[in-house]
Amino acid sequence: MDNALTIDNLTKTYANGFQALKGISLEVREGDFFALLGPNGAGKSTTIGIVCALVTKSAGKVRIFDHDIDRDFSRAKRLLGLVPQEFNFNIFEPVEEILVNQAGYFGIERKTGFERAERYLKLLGLWDKRRSQARELSGGMKRRLMIARALVHEPRLLILDEPTAGVDIEVRHSMWKFLRELNAAGITIILTTHNLEEAENLCRNIAIIDEGRLIENTSMKQLLGRLHMETFVLELRHPVGRLPRLEPDCLRKIDDTTLEVDIDRDRSVNALYEQLSRHGIEVLSMRNKTNRLEQLFLHMLQNGTDGEERP
């Protein structure tokens, strides 16, 4: 399979001298569901901006399905759809018109534009709002409108910058389902998000950018495999007084009916249950204290990919 996106030694220095990207190279395979993570100001949006022609690069090469964005920008742009982080439509335009116009900018006849607008507005649950001005939509609807707009020219690569920011749980889950269906239909998806549960749930491969440099680029499975320890929260049926000593010593008391336990990934959870059971402690429920990727992400930003503390 080809690469959907190839970024080669990309640099960006803004007019004020700030170097946002310091030579990023990255490949995203066709059909992938790819997460691009990093803290605020790391360079994610700049990278996406360059790929989508919203930001001019200082140096480097970008190819979309092997079409160079400098030499063959027309073909490259046709294959690319962008859902930006900020709402960027004319709030006074009717919803349907926004989609038909966007199709027109890609050379799609108005009649076909209306047909596609109907299709994607129905898919995203916005058909009833087609005559409404965009400003009348709720936050979740505006996000869905931007997804519909990005799909109207039927791109093969879809880039979403924080697509579920500010939407409620129900909308978020329906958007995840929709994105999975798109990916299953063959559309390559690149996602930036601060919601690491989202990245872990959706993406197969991941890159982490920090301070304009790529600090990690691997599969989600491999990355999560590096997590040696997981912290769980245990809810107990009855209050517990003094904590029993367990081997290894990994238990902490939060309150009378809540315990926290660190478990090595190689250790069986059954052994823990057996030990607790021997001391008459009955566990009602168990959950991860934090999202696994979040734990790892914070650790990498603080200590680097090799686990060494940063100066």
Next chain:
Amino acid sequence: MNLHDQLIAYKTIVIKEVLRFGRIWVQTIVPPVITVSLYFVIFGNLIGSRIGEMDGFSYMDYIVPGLIMMAVITNSYANVVSSFYGCKFHHNIEELLVSPIPSYLIVLGFMTGGVARGLAVGAAVTAVSMFFTELQFHNPVVIITIVLLTSMLFSLAGLLNAVFARSFDDISIVPTFVLTPLTYLGGVFYTIHLLPEFWQNVSRLNPILYMVNAFRYGFLGVSDIGIFWSYAIIIGFTAALYGIAVYVLHIGLGIRK
């Protein structure tokens, strides 16, 4: 993008622009018509009757072409400067930037939108002027070509203003402090032969003088400026502004980070 797709993209921008000013016609078409009607009443009828003739025509007949041209100029400019700056302000310029439309087509599309509004307002003002005077059409070809070229020129100027503007103040500075004075001093209300020679020469540095006089020539057959020079100046400015607009959009000045 092949020619067929480019034509669709161009048509899309034009339709979007026309729908934009058409949706808010009470703000875009009606006010200039009322303003120019007041000029007709006050300067044409009330004061004009005491002024007498100018260049062999009644004062009303003399100022009608200039007032139509003034409405075309200000509205072509205003349409593009507000629309394009609005696109920048709301970030929906990004809809165009992520698409494969070449820069020259974006410029052409917005320019055509400005021309459409300029001509719509010009037609409305012309219709109103017929209540005040009997219009003559000395040379319709000159009327049509000059009004088209002038509205193209000022649409492009409005586009450039919007590209460089960083706030809403920036899009009102040029119309207020440059465009309006140049229009008023561009021979709309008088022939420059009334001025001392020095000020006649200074007036010749004002490009709007050439447009107003060429347009008046189309209606009345009189002009302070040779018609050839008018065409040369208007075409020259239009070509230069088009080239600059395409270039600044191509390098992303004011629209790309």
